[in-house]
Amino acid sequence: MEVQKTATFRSLSENVGQFSLRDKTFLIPEMNRIGAHLLTGAFRSFGVNALVMETYEGLDLGKEFTSGKECFPCQVTTGDILFFLKKEKERLGDDFNPENYIFFMPESDGPCRFGMYNKYQRIVLDSFPEFRKVKIGSLTSENSYALKGMIEKAQARDFRKAAYFSVVIADILDRLLWRIRPYERKQGATDGFIERSMMTMADSFESYGAKKGFNRILDKLEEIVEEGKALIDPDIPPRPLIGIVGEIYLRTHVHSNQDVIRLLERYGAEVVNSSIAEWVDYTTYDKVREAKVGLRLNFKLFRFDKVKSYLKQILSYGGDLLYQHIRLDQAYKRVKPLLDLAGDHRVAHLEKTLIKHDLYSFELGTEACLSIAGIMEFMHEGYNGVVNVYPFTCMPSTITTSIMRPIMNRERIPFLDVPYDGTYQPGREATIRTFMYQVCQHFKRHGRKKHS
Numbered sequence: 001m002e003v004q005k006t007a008t009f010r011s012l013s014e015n016v017g018q019f020s021l022r023d024k025t026f027l028i029p030e031m032n033r034i035g036a037h038l039l040t041g042a043f044r045s046f047g048v049n050a051l052v053m054e055t056y057e058g059l060d061l062g063k064e065f066t067s068g069k070e071c072f073p074c075q076v077t078t079g080d081i082l083f084f085l086k087k088e089k090e091r092l093g094d095d096f097n098p099e100n101y102i103f104f105m106p107e108s109d110g111p112c113r114f115g116m117y118n119k120y121q122r123i124v125l126d127s128f129p130e131f132r133k134v135k136i137g138s139l140t141s142e143n144s145y146a147l148k149g150m151i152e153k154a155q156a157r158d159f160r161k162a163a164y165f166s167v168v169i170a171d172i173l174d175r176l177l178w179r180i181r182p183y184e185r186k187q188g189a190t191d192g193f194i195e196r197s198m199m200t201m202a203d204s205f206e207s208y209g210a211k212k213g214f215n216r217i218l219d220k221l222e223e224i225v226e227e228g229k230a231l232i233d234p235d236i237p238p239r240p241l242i243g244i245v246g247e248i249y250l251r252t253h254v255h256s257n258q259d260v261i262r263l264l265e266r267y268g269a270e271v272v273n274s275s276i277a278e279w280v281d282y283t284t285y286d287k288v289r290e291a292k293v294g295l296r297l298n299f300k301l302f303r304f305d306k307v308k309s310y311l312k313q314i315l316s317y318g319g320d321l322l323y324q325h326i327r328l329d330q331a332y333k334r335v336k337p338l339l340d341l342a343g344d345h346r347v348a349h350l351e352k353t354l355i356k357h358d359l360y361s362f363e364l365g366t367e368a369c370l371s372i373a374g375i376m377e378f379m380h381e382g383y384n385g386v387v388n389v390y391p392f393t394c395m396p397s398t399i400t401t402s403i404m405r406p407i408m409n410r411e412r413i414p415f416l417d418v419p420y421d422g423t424y425q426p427g428r429e430a431t432i433r434t435f436m437y438q439v440c441q442h443f444k445r446h447g448r449k450k451h452s
């Protein structure tokens with residue numbers, strides 16, 4: 001009994017972590033579709049055979065091998081990997097070698113359950129003898145998603161830069177989609193255009209990512225924005241503007257959120273979802289913040305060896321954050337003169353907003369930091385409504401609602417919670433229609449501001 005227990009825990013520490021990707025197939029789950037493809041392009045540029053797995057096709061498997069108490073993204077991604085491996089095994093027959101694959105499942109520290117997905121998925125994979133040797137490659141927000149051991153040491157820094165840039169460009173392509181689609185001249189034209197553009201940009205990352213040819217990538221992006229602009233019918237009047245906050249997987253995975261942005265657009269909205277770069281910036285920013293706290297504390301206690309180590313961390317993570325800001329600004333500066341796309345929030349500004357209004361603290365962590373401050377920003381920027389999209393029972397999103405709903409009621413700004421668990425709720429569309437009625441009333445009274 002003891003031996004078995006030890007063996008199980010050994011699997012968690014030995015088969016979940018950071019492994020060299022050389023000569024492996026690196027399986028990327030599709031969260032945000034564009035982001036997954038661009039990141040795959042960045043990996044490929046560094047010689048990693050990365051591929052995006054089909055998503056949501058294996059939901060039945062995901063539900064079969066979870067108890068129902070897990071967060072919904074855990075069920076979806078468990079289904080994705082099982083579905084992929086089963087199909088791959090059928091395709092290759094005896095040639096299937098589980099050691100050739102590494103499944104990508106990052107994690108996050110903190111009080112909620114994201115840190116446990118990959119452990120749970122390890123247990124599920126271990127329950128299939130044929131999949132036991134499939135490793136789970138994990139990055140953690142604990143060290144701001146450093147890539148220790150996964151990519152050759154000499155390339156790791158450059159890869160991190162290309163990967164971050166792929167996140168920023170994916171955000172911009174998404175913003176382009178939401179900016180054009182409600183105003184398109186020809187119905188359905190935007191979806192096809194964005195799908196083609198995504199493939200073009202993924203190729204661009206594959207060609208220029210490792211060479212740090214960021215200007216070449218931006219040249220391509222400019223062409224795409226110019227082309228996309230031509231799809232807009234200038235005679236369609238501006239629509240009411242809605243901001244989306246919430247849990248990162250659910251708000252960006254269109255299958256899981258039952259394409260809520262398209263539904264809001266169908267009832268007359270223009271929508272802006274919070275970006276993914278904001279989350280990456282937040283994890284880096286938080287490392288700097290924590291190091292500053294450690295530095296102050298240890299300075300007071302005269303522990304100078306620790307002071308030195310915290311100083312090093314501040315410089316290292318601070319340098320990363322500065323680099324991220326420079327790249328983010330570079331990208332938005334190239335596209336904003338062409339089309340008025342929504343910008344990104346600085347995390348330092350979001351923290352100041354929370355402190356100023358005494359709403360929440362970065363000390364408590366989780367996405368609630370970004371969602372609560374993000375709603376305040378949408379409010380200040382004159383949005384006509386805010387939607388909080390999250391998995392049923394998600395802790396940070398429930399905290400967000402409990403803090404922000406009374407404020408939104410007081411400010412008379414329409415606010416809607418939409419939790420998802422994979423079931424289709426018959427009343428959902430009626431709720432969204434009612435919400436959109438309130439949004440339109442707000443728009444009539446207050447108009448809307450331009451994207452800042």
Ligand code: SF4
Nearest residue numbers: 071112113114394395
């Ligand atoms: S953020 Fe929400 S959905 Fe994600 S792990 Fe935490 S509780 Fe679960």
